[in-house]
Amino acid sequence: MRIVRCSDKGYDRKLSSLNRRSAPDPAVQATVTEVFAAIAKDGDRALLHYTEKFGGPKLTPAKLRVSEKEIAAAVEALPAKVHKAILAARANVAAFAKASLR
Numbered sequence: 001m002r003i004v005r006c007s008d009k010g011y012d013r014k015l016s017s018l019n020r021r022s023a024p025d026p027a028v029q030a031t032v033t034e035v036f037a038a039i040a041k042d043g044d045r046a047l048l049h050y051t052e053k054f055g056g057p058k059l060t061p062a063k064l065r066v067s068e069k070e071i072a073a074a075v076e077a078l079p080a081k082v083h084k085a086i087l088a089a090r091a092n093v094a095a096f097a098k099a100s101l102r
Contacts (some may be wrong), residue, residue, distance in 0.1 A: 001088070 004014045038046035044061050052058050073084065 001085075 001074070004011065035050050035078065044064060048059050048061070
């Protein structure tokens, strides 16, 4: 993880290099908005529909649930460095949220 401090030489340049936002494609944005609205309205039924529509597997509601065993296997398959980074990110998000509480 790269840390940028306001006291660093070239801070403005480093900070601007982190801001790489691009304008989203309006068609993609419209599709995403449609998908989110449908899922908010129809839940799993819409999720299953769009999964198949966009080339994913044909799923059933029972297939949406991930077992504890599958989660453990996925965690075990992660490289140690990636697992460590995920845990650090989780801790950072929790700390930020806690600091943001009134």
